[in-house]
Ligand SMILES: [Zn+2]
């Protein structure tokens with residue numbers, strides 16, 4: 001059966017080149033492995049890419065429109081010249097990583113026994129100070145590594161793989177069925193050799209012929225300053241080794257940022273709350289506040305500072321991941337009213353009240369300004 005490339009991309013048969021490109025871009029963004037590492041998405045990403053490659057090539061598209069499948073005879077190398085999609089460098093790198101190693105599905109003939117390995121993901125909890133300063137941490141990784149006995153060959157001693165008896169080296173088996181259209185030939189990967197065209201009669205005692213073994217190892221991961229919750233640090237070639245000792249996938253370390261007791265993060269900016277006694281807010285003062293990364297900053301409280309006002313302390317936020325330029329710290333000022341006054345304080349405040357010129361007012365709900373005066377029973381004003 002020819003695959004329906006139009007359905008894979010979700011476009012109509014008459015779709016223009018621009019429509020194809022748009023549909024593909026949209027799907028590639030959703031499915032591309034940096035965003036969506038799960039295996040089903042990666043498989044779909046490959047299908048979508050094949051479909052786009054076929055339909056964007058006028059010659060291949062003609063074959064599809066005639067009811068054929070231009071990819072049925074192309075080997076894994078069919079992805080070689082890919083790159084005309086006009087994406088930014090980042091995505092192209094991903095495409096190269098994906099297809100350069102011959103990971104493309106849908107090929108015919110024996111596939112290599114050596115296949116690229118899968119990516120691995122682990123999560124790392126970091127507190128805000130570690131995110132700000134960057135950190136080196138030991139992690140334990142449980143992945144497949146190259147079998148040290150056979151170095152990935154999968155064979156025992158000097159024994160060699162032999163041609164598969166079932167498919168005679170073709171890697172696929174065909175069956176013929178009769179239908180009302182006549183004879184229909186179906187091809188599927190050989191079940192005996194899993195499509196590789198060869199079997200190992202005397203497999204390696206340690207890995208059983210897979211060429212790799214599972215292993216726990218500890219390694220030190222360097223996390224750069226400025227990382228945040230959900231970001232992934234990629235360690236190239238530190239994922240799983242592939243079947244037959246194939247090139248290792250990548251290891252992704254996903255950051256899980258723990259809440260901080262004083263600071264709330266908003267990108268590169270930080271927010272904190274400072275409670276200022278009422279008299280300090282009225283008279284003005286200067287404070288020294290601890291900042292992230294063990295620093296200190298002087299905060300000037302102007303005379304007459306109102307509750308809820310925010311003071312920006314420049315350069316005391318988080319360092320930007322790429323530039324290292326630090327964001328700002330926003331200090332939200334709470335004004336506190338004393339709840340216990342001793343005799344002397346009460347006397348002084350009463351004397352102050354006798355001198356105060358402010359009135360009690362009802363506030364206009366739309367403008368927020370004081371409008372109508374309320375009579376103060378104590379002062380009579
Ligand atoms: Zn076979």
Ligand SMILES: [Zn+2]
Nearest residue numbers: 147150204207
């Ligand atoms: Zn082995």
